[in-house]
Amino acid sequence: MKSLSITCSLCLWNGLFKDYEEHLKTTHTNPACEFCGEKFDSKIRLDEHKQKLCTKIIVPCALKEYGCSNSVCRAQLQDHYLSYIHQKILASIMHRFASRTTNDQHEQGSGMDVDVGQSAPSSITTTTNENVRPQMQEVYETINILANET
Structure with missing residues (x-):
């Protein structure tokens, strides 16, 4: 060995x-973080620090895959999330989500699920667009307001 x-x-x-x-x-x-200088008793703790805690490390925006290509210091993520570009991308994502959900609901229409067991009484559950429509309308209006103000 x-x-x-x-x-x-x-x-x-x-x-x-x-x-x-x-x-x-x-x-x-004692390995030290190259971004903030803090020292650690192991490489594992240093790696954990860099992945989750170091405020001076540069990290990509959480919406990178949706078009926000900004990378910022972890300590400034909150400010970035409030920035114009981030809010615009977020509104766009929500708009697409709301449109897709509305389209899915129109395609499904009203549905009825029937569960009949051999010895159990039957149970019927119905769902209609009327149950979800007011909530989706409110989300859609909010998204339009956000999209038009930016």
Whole structure:
């Protein structure tokens, strides 16, 4: 085992396993975040910090796949979410969602589900567009207001 060759996960060093502990002690005492400088007792904790907590790391917008190509400092995400471009893309997504939902409802029309068991009494559930339509209309009007104000 001591003659096993190993590569350091923190740098380009490679050598024998028996020398790895010494390498870690001398070269990587406490790995530090390259964005904020905070030090950690392990690479795992450093990686967790960078993935979830570091306020100075640059992260892509959550709506990247919908067209918001901005990358911002994690500490400024809240400001970005309130920005004109982000709100415009969000309104566009909601508009498409509302249109798709309305179209789906029109295609489905009224439906009736009937469940009849052998020894159980039958149960009938009906759904109509009238149940959902006022809520969708309200969402649609709100989206139009947002889209026209931006």
